[in-house]
Amino acid sequence: MKKHIDDFTVHEEHYDEIRAIMETEPYAQFIGMKLLNFGPGTATAELVPTENMVNAHNTVHGAILFSLADYVFAVASNSYGKTAVGVTTTMNFMSAAFPGEKITAVAREDKRNHRLGWYNIEVSNERELIATMQAMVYRKKEYFIPIEE
Secondary structure, eight states: OOOOOOOOHHHTHHHHHHHHHHHHHHHHHHHHHHEEEETEEEEEEEEEOOOOOHHHHHHBHHHHHHHHHHHHHHHHHHTTTTEEEEEEEEEEESSSOOTSSSSSEEEEEEESSSEEEEEEEEEOOOOSEEEEEEEEEEEEEEEEOOOOO
């Protein structure tokens, strides 16, 4: 019989390893995202968009906002050390963001079972909510950190 592994115990015992992997995610580093904190099923990150991240209207490109939301979604859903991959996302854009202003994204887990997880993400600047994302992951059997099973 296979031993049950508690997600919260894995998170606590391997917090530093998980954080190091999530902080050094290549794409997040490439565009300048900074992981501020994360816990079991939660994550917060920020980005200060540059002039080369704007669209034709001189506002921050939607793909940049999506990327920041997707990053905290990935961190939150992988916070237990078990490989989780995105299945669906729905993004709602509400207000424009501008280069040079700090943008923060916060992911919160709504529900999780052994195979799926559901998340809500909010993206804000210092004045207002600018976008939301609803997302679901598939949780694989494998862990991306070494644990004793």
